[in-house]
Amino acid sequence: MQRRHLLMLAGVLAAGTAFATSPLRAEGIDVDAILNDPAAPTAGNPKGDVTVVAYLDYNCPFCKKSAPDLERAAREDGEIRLVYKDWPILTDASVYGARMALAANYQGGYRKVHDALMAIPGRGISQERMMEAIQASGVDVRRLEADLAAHGEEITALLRRNLEQADALGLEGTPTYLIGPFRTSTLDYAGFKEAFAEARRRQAAK
Amino acid sequence: MMWRANAPLRTIRQGVAMAMRSAFLLLGCLSPLAAAEGSGTSFPALSLARSDTAPFSLTAGRDPSGRLLLRWTVAPGTYLYRDSLKATVEGRGVTLDLPEGEAKDDANFGIVQVFHADVEARAGNLAASGDLRAGYQGCSEKGICYPPRTDIVDLTSLAVRSAPPGSRPAGDPEAMAQPSSGLAPAGGESGAEALFRDGTGWSMLAFLGFGLLLSLTPCVFPMIPILAGMLTRSGETLTTRRALALNGAYVLAMATAYALVGAVAGWSGANLQAALQTPLALGVTAAIFVALALSMFGLFDLALPTALANRLSGRAAGGSLGGAAVLGFGSALIVGPCVTPPLAGALLYAATTGDAATGAGALFMLGLGMGLPLLLVGLFGPRILPRGGLWLERAKQAFGVVFLAIAVLLAGRLMPPPATLAMLGALLIGSAAFFGGLERLGSASMPVARLVHAGGILAVIYGAALIIGAAAGADDPLRPLAFASTAPVVLTKGEAAVTVASAEDFDRAVASARAAAAGRPILVDFTADWCTVCKSNARVMAAPELGSRLAALGRVTADITKYDDATRDLLQRFQLVGPPALLLLDADGREIPGSRLIGPVTAEEINRRLDAAAI
Numbered sequence: 001m002q003r004r005h006l007l008m009l010a011g012v013l014a015a016g017t018a019f020a021t022s023p024l025r026a027e028g029i030d031v032d033a034i035l036n037d038p039a040a041p042t043a044g045n046p047k048g049d050v051t052v053v054a055y056l057d058y059n060c061p062f063c064k065k066s067a068p069d070l071e072r073a074a075r076e077d078g079e080i081r082l083v084y085k086d087w088p089i090l091t092d093a094s095v096y097g098a099r100m101a102l103a104a105n106y107q108g109g110y111r112k113v114h115d116a117l118m119a120i121p122g123r124g125i126s127q128e129r130m131m132e133a134i135q136a137s138g139v140d141v142r143r144l145e146a147d148l149a150a151h152g153e154e155i156t157a158l159l160r161r162n163l164e165q166a167d168a169l170g171l172e173g174t175p176t177y178l179i180g181p182f183r184t185s186t187l188d189y190a191g192f193k194e195a196f197a198e199a200r201r202r203q204a205a206k
Numbered sequence: 207m208m209w210r211a212n213a214p215l216r217t218i219r220q221g222v223a224m225a226m227r228s229a230f231l232l233l234g235c236l237s238p239l240a241a242a243e244g245s246g247t248s249f250p251a252l253s254l255a256r257s258d259t260a261p262f263s264l265t266a267g268r269d270p271s272g273r274l275l276l277r278w279t280v281a282p283g284t285y286l287y288r289d290s291l292k293a294t295v296e297g298r299g300v301t302l303d304l305p306e307g308e309a310k311d312d313a314n315f316g317i318v319q320v321f322h323a324d325v326e327a328r329a330g331n332l333a334a335s336g337d338l339r340a341g342y343q344g345c346s347e348k349g350i351c352y353p354p355r356t357d358i359v360d361l362t363s364l365a366v367r368s369a370p371p372g373s374r375p376a377g378d379p380e381a382m383a384q385p386s387s388g389l390a391p392a393g394g395e396s397g398a399e400a401l402f403r404d405g406t407g408w409s410m411l412a413f414l415g416f417g418l419l420l421s422l423t424p425c426v427f428p429m430i431p432i433l434a435g436m437l438t439r440s441g442e443t444l445t446t447r448r449a450l451a452l453n454g455a456y457v458l459a460m461a462t463a464y465a466l467v468g469a470v471a472g473w474s475g476a477n478l479q480a481a482l483q484t485p486l487a488l489g490v491t492a493a494i495f496v497a498l499a500l501s502m503f504g505l506f507d508l509a510l511p512t513a514l515a516n517r518l519s520g521r522a523a524g525g526s527l528g529g530a531a532v533l534g535f536g537s538a539l540i541v542g543p544c545v546t547p548p549l550a551g552a553l554l555y556a557a558t559t560g561d562a563a564t565g566a567g568a569l570f571m572l573g574l575g576m577g578l579p580l581l582l583v584g585l586f587g588p589r590i591l592p593r594g595g596l597w598l599e600r601a602k603q604a605f606g607v608v609f610l611a612i613a614v615l616l617a618g619r620l621m622p623p624p625a626t627l628a629m630l631g632a633l634l635i636g637s638a639a640f641f642g643g644l645e646r647l648g649s650a651s652m653p654v655a656r657l658v659h660a661g662g663i664l665a666v667i668y669g670a671a672l673i674i675g676a677a678a679g680a681d682d683p684l685r686p687l688a689f690a691s692t693a694p695v696v697l698t699k700g701e702a703a704v705t706v707a708s709a710e711d712f713d714r715a716v717a718s719a720r721a722a723a724a725g726r727p728i729l730v731d732f733t734a735d736w737c738t739v740c741k742s743n744a745r746v747m748a749a750p751e752l753g754s755r756l757a758a759l760g761r762v763t764a765d766i767t768k769y770d771d772a773t774r775d776l777l778q779r780f781q782l783v784g785p786p787a788l789l790l791l792d793a794d795g796r797e798i799p800g801s802r803l804i805g806p807v808t809a810e811e812i813n814r815r816l817d818a819a820a821i
Contacts, residue, residue, distance in 0.1 A: 062349040089353040090343065123318070123351075124289070173345070173352040186349020 034165050034178075039158045041084045041102070041110040044074050048081035050199045053178040055087040055166055058097035058117040059125055060174040062186045067118045070177070073192035080196060084114065085162045087174060093127045095159070100134055102155045103148040109139035262286060264340055264357045266364040267805030270785075273330040274361070275804060276302070276340055280324055282799045285310070286344035288319035290354065291327060293340045295361075300338065302327040305781055320344070323799045326781065331564065335362045339369065413568045417575015450581065455527045457577030459534030464573035465566040472565020485767065488616050495613035499606040534577075600641075607637045623741065624676040627683055631672030638662040638669070703731065703761035708772030709779055712764060716795050719760035725793045727821055728760035732777070732787040734767040740786040743807050752809050755816060759790075788812070790819050 035051050044052075052074065056063045074080035086102060088094035097117050104113040116137035117130055135141055148155070166176070169183075177184050179192075180199025187195060261284040267275040276293065280286055288307035293300040304327045307319030321344075332338065338361055343354035356369035610633055618626030638644055643662015647655060675686025704715040719728050731747075733740040747756055766773045766785050780789065780797070782804075790801035798819045803811055 057351070060351045062345065062351055066349065090351060091354075123287075173350045175350065185346075 033161070034169075035083065037083070037085075037158070037161065039154065040162075041105050041114075042082060043071075043084070043111060044080045044082040045078060046081060048079040049203070050077075050079065050180045050196055051081045051083060051178075052180075053083045053085055055085045055162070055171055055174060055176040055178075056118075057086075057088050057090045057094045057174040058101075058130065059088075059090045059094045059123050061121075061123050063175040064118050064121060066175055066177075066186045066188070069187065069189040070192050073189055073196065077193070077196050084110070085165070086159060087162050087166050087171075087176075088159065089163075089166075089174060091124065093125060093130060096127045097125075097130045098159060099148065099152075099155055100130065100144065102158060103144050103151065104134075104139045106147040106151060107140055107143050109137075109144070112137045112139050113144075261346060261352055262342060262344055262355070264342070264359070264366050265804075266338075266359045266366055268364070269328060271330075273328045274332055274338070274359075276327045276329065276359070277802075277804055278321070278325050278327075278342060279800050279802075280321055280344070283348060284344055284346045284352075285320040285322045286325065286342055288321060290341065290343040291325070292342075293327075293329060293338055295332060295336060295338050300329050300332065302329055323797070324802050326804065333361060337361065409564075410567055410571045413571035414575040417572040418578060419575075420572070421576045421579045451527060452530045453581050453583075455530040456534035457574065457580055459531035460577050461570045461573030463535045465570035468569025468572075469562040469566035471569075473562040485620050488620055492613040492616040495609045495616065499609040499613065501606075503603060503606045603640060607633070607640075623682075624679050626676075627672045627680060627686060628676035630683060631669040631676065634665045634669030634672065638665040703763040705763045705765050707765050707768060707776070709775045710772075712762065712776055712779075715762045716760075716791060719762060720793070720795060723760065726758070726760050727793060727798065727819060728762055728791040728795070729756060730762050730764060730780075730789050730791060732764045732766060732780075732782060732785040734765060734785045743786050743788070746807055746809055747812065749809060752812055755813070755821075759821065788815075790815065790821070792819075 034053060052070070054067075054070065056067070070082075074082055086098035088098040101110055101113040101117065104110050113134055116133040117125075120129060120133055134144070171183075173185075175185055177187070179195045181202055182195060182199060184195065261281045263279045265277045265279070267277065269275050276291075278286055278291070288304060291302060291304060293302055305325065307321050307325075310318050310320045329338075338359040339356055340359060341354060341356045343352065345351040357366050358369050359366050611630070614626060614629045614633060617629075638661075641658065641662065642655075643658050643665065645659070647659055672683065672686045678687075680686045704719065706712045706715050716728060720726075731743075733744070747753065764773075764776055764785075766777065780787070786805060786807070788803040788807060790798045792798050801815045801819050803815060
């Protein structure tokens with residue numbers, strides 16, 4: 001933890017003294033915030049040694065292609081902590097899907113909605129189509145709507161934070177996966193396994 | 207911890223972005239863990255370095271017919287979704303003429319049409335100024351989808367700039383704040399408003415005006431005896447109302463005849479446009495203009511043969527409406543040759559719209575404009591026609607000068623630029639003399655005469671500058687003496703380009719260029735004698751600093767001066783509308799993606815393409 005703060009400080013200093021740490025802290029953007037945003041849904045092993053941060057959009061075909069591989073690889077590995085960063089950049093419906101998934105998180109149903117939306121193949125999926133998938137996903141839709149109404153502001157704030165972080169990191173598009181120290185996009189099952197191993201090797205070497 | 211979107215914070219946000227980027231960079235350096243380059247790691251995908259070059263970029267140009275060309279450069283390994291390419295002007299959708307994409311069939315993605323290589327879209331019938339917003343989105347084969355982008359094209363300068371980030375369709379905090387229903391308000395707008403916003407209404411009005419102007423030329427005069435004959439033949443019983451009805455039928459029929467021609471022109475679209483650009487058509491049109499000018503100067507009279515005129519008026523016996531209509535239709539086609547040059551311009555416009563209805567509408571308005579004064583003649587009799595006199599002579603001569611200038615400009619597409627300059631200069635000096643601008647002024651001269659004199663002197667000076675410039679090889683009429691201030695361009699002697707005009711010759715030329723030096727890329731240059739932009743492009747390419755670089759390439763020039771099936775095939779192969787276009791072929795004779803340049807080029811652009819192609 002201390003190391004992370006040190007690094008962040010070094011980065012800030014490198015960027016010039018014009019940017020004091022206070023606005024950074026105020027915006028909640030630092031490495032810790034990226035890896036440990038309390039509002040961001042997580043999966044996998046909370047005590048895992050490698051953290052994977054997934055920046056995803058529900059209208060991104062490559063996200064849909066790589067998501068099952070990532071989850072399978074993470075499940076089999078057993079020591080992977082997954083952080084989902086909903087980053088709806090492609091379509092208006094993506095924003096809708098992200099809000100619904102995050103609202104489902106209040107009833108512990110993020111993964112149900114996430115998986116249902118990721119299972120619709122293709123791009124340019126409409127809001128209506130997403131709605132149908134959510135209704136069939138097994139979450140309590142009435143509860144979801146109530147949570148959306150009650151926590152709408154929090155959800156919006158989280159999406160904004162994700163957007164800020166992605167901008168700050170200079171991410172190019174979806175999907176982007178931060179795997180330990182690496183940044184990558186679509187990988188297949190074997191690719192994720194290899195990436196986990198490499199991330200571990202690098203972490204052990206430091 | 208709420209994030210409030212307001213202006214000062216936005217600035218901070220940018221700062222934060224910079225700081226964070228550096229932070230991650232440092233994180234990478236210190237924990238030697240970042241991008242895995244050079245560490246012998248076995249995952250290439252992980253070394254996906256952040257590229258600062260955008261995967262897609264948009265440029266705008268105009269094709270020879272004046273339609274807007276939007277051109278997306280697609281970086282190797284990336285693709286654009288065909289359905290993501292959209293354009294709007296002031297919030298209204300613009301129809302883009304897009305080529306068919308490649309079908310991408312993927313179990314995950316469904317069937318979508320994409321462009322892996324640079325793509326060109328055309329849009330006609332746009333306002334000449336204002337902003338066009340062009341949206342696009344695509345992905346990389348490496349498995350990443352880029353956020354949608356919107357660029358703004360200035361329709362006047364064709365400059366392209368990025369839309370402010372706030373206008374992203376999604377991912378914008380403001381958009382996230384509201385539940386995105388995606389329902390656009392359905393605004394009501396009357397047909398007329400839509401028409402005028404579109405510019406169609408204005409162009410129709412403009413054509414009516416052109417028609418009125420045309421009616422002031424002597425071209426319409428041959429129609430008057432026909433009309434007058436028709437009216438007198440109707441006898442004493444002719445009421446004003448009846449006369450008006452007859453004249454109306456005549457004028458409407460005439461306008462309809464023009465509308466038919468316009469519809470054909472609009473329907474035939476680009477073909478006619480290209481046909482009118484051929485040397486033969488240019489030459490003939492220029493000759494017609496010269497003939498018209500001579501007629502304006504009084505060398506000969508353009509009028510219908512009396513016999514024919516009498517026959518026509520005789521046909522209208524009885525003064526029936528139908529007879530008047532036949533007469534009007536017929537005289538539009540017969541009087542046609544006289545109004546050819548302006549008509550050619552109108553037809554060109556109709557052709558560029560590529561739309562039969564617009565073409566017909568424009569030409570109909572032109573005919574109506576021409577016919578309106580005829581209605582007055584019918585109403586008041588020929589006595590309202592302007593009496594001849596010096597002013598009429600002067601007006602005719604002025605038209606003559608304009609016609610000559612047009613002829614020179616038309617011929618200029620076929621002649622070396624200095625020759626055009628010299629002829630314009632001669633024309634200026636000649637007209638100064640003809641209009642009495644050089645005559646001696648007495649102390650009793652009127653102010654008007656003095657003004658004319660001043661104008662004459664100015665014309666002579668400018669004309670002389672043009673001729674001197676032409677003698678020095680200048681080619682820009684606005685800067686004829688620029689040669690005096692710039693160092694002469696030393697043409698770098700490159701390998702002579704092979705000029706081809708058909709797909710077969712092209713293949714042969716490429717094969718022999720490859721045989722001459724294997725592994726050397728080939729620069730293909732689409733050009734034509736009538737293409738003025740091509741000439742300035744050639745100058746750019748001949749500049750010493752670029753010339754030496756280009757000399758290392760094989761060169762093939764595709765000459766599209768003659769527009770026939772062979773050259774059309776060649777254009778088709780590269781999906782080009784016409785010159786100018788530059789592209790690079792790799793050592794295997796395939797087009798290097800992203801190397802294409804359409805329209806006017808700059809040395810920087812060429813250098814960039816060469817850099818990108820690692821030449």
